[in-house]
Amino acid sequence: MLARAASATRSAAATAFALMLPPRCPGCGAIVEKDDSFCHACWGQLRFLTPPWCAICGEPFGDPAHAAARCRRCVAEPPAYDAARAALAYADPVKRVVLNLKHGDGTHLARVMAAQMARVGAGWFGPQALIVPVPLHRWRLWERGYNQAALIGRALARRTGIPISVDALVRTRATPASGGMSRTERFANVEGVFRVARPVAGRAIVLVDDVLTTGATAHACAATLKAAGAAHVNLLTFARVVWAGARPHDAPEETSNGES
Ligand SMILES: [Zn+2]
Numbered sequence: 001m002l003a004r005a006a007s008a009t010r011s012a013a014a015t016a017f018a019l020m021l022p023p024r025c026p027g028c029g030a031i032v033e034k035d036d037s038f039c040h041a042c043w044g045q046l047r048f049l050t051p052p053w054c055a056i057c058g059e060p061f062g063d064p065a066h067a068a069a070r071c072r073r074c075v076a077e078p079p080a081y082d083a084a085r086a087a088l089a090y091a092d093p094v095k096r097v098v099l100n101l102k103h104g105d106g107t108h109l110a111r112v113m114a115a116q117m118a119r120v121g122a123g124w125f126g127p128q129a130l131i132v133p134v135p136l137h138r139w140r141l142w143e144r145g146y147n148q149a150a151l152i153g154r155a156l157a158r159r160t161g162i163p164i165s166v167d168a169l170v171r172t173r174a175t176p177a178s179g180g181m182s183r184t185e186r187f188a189n190v191e192g193v194f195r196v197a198r199p200v201a202g203r204a205i206v207l208v209d210d211v212l213t214t215g216a217t218a219h220a221c222a223a224t225l226k227a228a229g230a231a232h233v234n235l236l237t238f239a240r241v242v243w244a245g246a247r248p249h250d251a252p253e254e255t256s257n258g259e260s
């Protein structure tokens, strides 16, 4: 009893202490005026993604004449997801936010990310919408302690009121890290590793992850969800690699959950 009272006092003290701490920029840790806001320097470096972009994967096009068109890659190999949208280009300070989510103050950063994602995904939050995070294999979950996609998904669910099913999709085996793999290798790496464990039939799935790289993981997840009867699968991420001039092996892990 005494121990519990002491621990309650401790946690109340921790909360009070957290409330006293000034809010910090999610990009660089500098003290900022408002909770969940970037400092001026980081804000100036953010590259918000806007149309024109590929109607399917959301890859930005330089030329407005291409609006509503599909990129060459989506024409050649249409992905299993209906569309993918990301709030920001994957470059500093967004990279740091994504890395810090894995190693730092997850809940706070997930809230910052969800705020940006709610804006980009606004058209997808209809009555049949269901948020499903890209799963982590249970061994990786055990290693890391949490699935960052699930943290972001929960923050997004709280913000939008859209239900979330954290275990609708499960990963049946751990896969090797995809850093350094070619695009083809990344697709082969995640083929057949997902399984649907909760009903998704007729739902408009909002598949959530932190970063979109080649889309291999999202493609495998979407194919599995559609085979189980999902009406739509749209991928919503905080950031995406913008491919203009980039090659797959320069890119980060295949989404952060793709490595596992
Ligand atoms: Zn900053």
Ligand SMILES: [Zn+2]
Pocket: 054, 055, 056, 057, 058, 059, 070, 071, 072, 073, 074
């Ligand atoms: Zn595309």
